[in-house]
Amino acid sequence: MSGEVLEQRVGGAMDGRDDALSKFQKCSIALFVNAAAALSLPRSVGEIFGLFYSSEQALSLNEVTAHLGISRGSASEGIRWLRGMGALKQVEVPGNRREHFTAETSLRKLASGYLRDRIDPHLEAGQGLLGELGEAVDDGAKCGGFQRARANQVASWYRFIGRALPVIRALAGKF
Amino acid sequence: MSGEVLEQRVGGAMDGRDDALSKFQKCSIALFVNAAAALSLPRSVGEIFGLFYSSEQALSLNEVTAHLGISRGSASEGIRWLRGMGALKQVEVPGNRREHFTAETSLRKLASGYLRDRIDPHLEAGQGLLGELGEAVDDGAKCGGFQRARANQVASWYRFIGRALPVIRALAGKF
DNA sequence: ATTTTTGTTCAAAAAAACTTGAACAAACCT
DNA sequence: AGGTTTGTTCAAGTTTTTTTGAACAAAAAT
Numbered sequence: 001m002s003g004e005v006l007e008q009r010v011g012g013a014m015d016g017r018d019d020a021l022s023k024f025q026k027c028s029i030a031l032f033v034n035a036a037a038a039l040s041l042p043r044s045v046g047e048i049f050g051l052f053y054s055s056e057q058a059l060s061l062n063e064v065t066a067h068l069g070i071s072r073g074s075a076s077e078g079i080r081w082l083r084g085m086g087a088l089k090q091v092e093v094p095g096n097r098r099e100h101f102t103a104e105t106s107l108r109k110l111a112s113g114y115l116r117d118r119i120d121p122h123l124e125a126g127q128g129l130l131g132e133l134g135e136a137v138d139d140g141a142k143c144g145g146f147q148r149a150r151a152n153q154v155a156s157w158y159r160f161i162g163r164a165l166p167v168i169r170a171l172a173g174k175f
Numbered sequence: 176m177s178g179e180v181l182e183q184r185v186g187g188a189m190d191g192r193d194d195a196l197s198k199f200q201k202c203s204i205a206l207f208v209n210a211a212a213a214l215s216l217p218r219s220v221g222e223i224f225g226l227f228y229s230s231e232q233a234l235s236l237n238e239v240t241a242h243l244g245i246s247r248g249s250a251s252e253g254i255r256w257l258r259g260m261g262a263l264k265q266v267e268v269p270g271n272r273r274e275h276f277t278a279e280t281s282l283r284k285l286a287s288g289y290l291r292d293r294i295d296p297h298l299e300a301g302q303g304l305l306g307e308l309g310e311a312v313d314d315g316a317k318c319g320g321f322q323r324a325r326a327n328q329v330a331s332w333y334r335f336i337g338r339a340l341p342v343i344r345a346l347a348g349k350f
Numbered sequence: 351a352t353t354t355t356t357g358t359t360c361a362a363a364a365a366a367a368c369t370t371g372a373a374c375a376a377a378c379c380t
Numbered sequence: 381a382g383g384t385t386t387g388t389t390c391a392a393g394t395t396t397t398t399t400t401g402a403a404c405a406a407a408a409a410t
Binding site for chain 3 (some may be wrong): 077097
């Protein structure tokens with residue numbers, strides 16, 4: 001035992017609810033649960049990020065389960081997911097070997113992480129399907145012109161999205 | 176009976192699978208099912224819109240169930256939803272009393288309908304929660320500065336989104 | 351007026367998504 | 381090494397969402 005730091009509870013049973021969220025934390029959690037719903041993400045992800053966003057000091061997985069009253073499995077998955085998209089940063093806490101995290105607060109990073117993980121894969125799949133659509137046009141049929149026009153239109157939509165997303169990422173950098 | 180037009184089937188049993196989708200239609204459906212997944216919408220909504228988008232002539236509910244092999248309930252709900260967000264336009268087909276629809280092809284209208292129905296409600300709820308967050312800041316506590324800074328940051332994010340969405344709608348109008 | 355066609359609704363069934371908790375592995379400490 | 385603590389994984393359980401299908405209502409034809 002060398003540089004022992006507080007943070008660690010008594011010693012014995014500290015497994016039960018350790019709750020005690022501040023009003024501010026509860027509001028933050030509600031806010032990000034709502035945001036998660038808007039993005040069709042699991043509620044637990046919103047809760048976890050809301051907790052981190054409203055907590056000044058870094059938190060470990062165990063603290064997350066204690067504060068939110070969710071299972072270790074959920075917390076682990078949620079943290080992994082948030083970390084994967086760059087919404088949580090790992091932080092070294094001296095004198096404590098647990099992994100600790102804090103919320104990423106750069107909107108640009110949050111947005112690009114989300115886009116990269118949740119949107120880009122669909123966009124790439126869409127590009128492939130778009131190619132197939134073009135090949136499926138039956139120029140011989142009497143509706144050939146119609147089909148060609150539609151295929152061209154969707155293609156232009158994809159070009160639009162491909163241009164708009166980088167703009168959004170760039171603009172988000174100002175916040 | 177005056178201006179009788181084709182389009183209507185024989186007369187007797189036409190309920191079974193009437194399938195026969197062109198390759199182009201199948202591709203279109205796959206494309207919009209993928210898009211629906213990207214937006215976390217039900218697969219059936221993607222299928223229905225994909226079918227309309229790839230069909231030159233207007234279709235009725237019954238034709239949708241026949242082509243896609245989905246239940247009348249699903250088709251009805253899906254059409255209602257798409258119509259509500261302005262993705263399907265009702266069209267009069269002379270000599271046929273069924274309601275017929277065609278796909279809306281203006282990206283601006285499609286995008287604003289989606290934003291209006293799926294995003295704006297969450298955004299408004301978020302505004303309310305944002306207000307509560309501001310009130311929840313505990314200026315007395317030692318983390319008061321931290322909380323104030325976070326509340327201000329989220330507020331700036333909301334302002335950003337409030338400005339960015341109209342820009343997107345406007346840009347989408349060019350396609 | 352009766353029958354047929356068409357569209358909606360909603361309770362129940364099916365499917366998908368999310369959460370839990372216990373078993374496991376890895377790192378740390380004595 | 382032996383015993384803790386910490387984090388991950390995944391099968392099973394729970395909840396939510398989506399789909400189905402049958403009953404109902406409305407409009408049109410006979």
